[in-house]
Amino acid sequence: MLSTNEIIREAESLPAEELAVVVDALLHFLDRQDAAVDKQWSEIAQRRLAELRSGDVVAIPGEAILSRLQRRFPS
Structure with missing residues (x-):
């Protein structure tokens, strides 16, 4: 299987119409x-x-969750 970079290099060599496909x-x-x-x-x-x-x-x-988070992780 080709690597991502190899696929990109191959794609760069394609004509525009084939690349579009x-x-x-x-x-x-x-x-x-x-x-x-x-x-x-x-x-x-x-x-x-x-x-x-x-x-x-x-x-x-939600307010209860936010309150718990604020107590646990004070700023």
């Missing part, structure tokens, strides 16, 4: 990865909301 393919790949991550975060958020609504977990108010 490579860049487009990479961007589509990254978009798919982002979509997968977004789906995972959505599933986590839905699960956490269900836990809150069912009473399985209890939310701690």
Whole structure:
């Protein structure tokens, strides 16, 4: 497998049209990865909301968390 630097060097030697095809393919790949991550975060958020609504977990108010942090890490 080529290293990142080798891939970049190879890409730099491509004609502009071919480089555009490579860049487009990479961007589509990254978009798919982002979509997968977004789906995972959505599933986590839905699960956490269900836990809150069912009473399985209890939310701690943001002010309480900030107060604890300020006591623990005074400025």
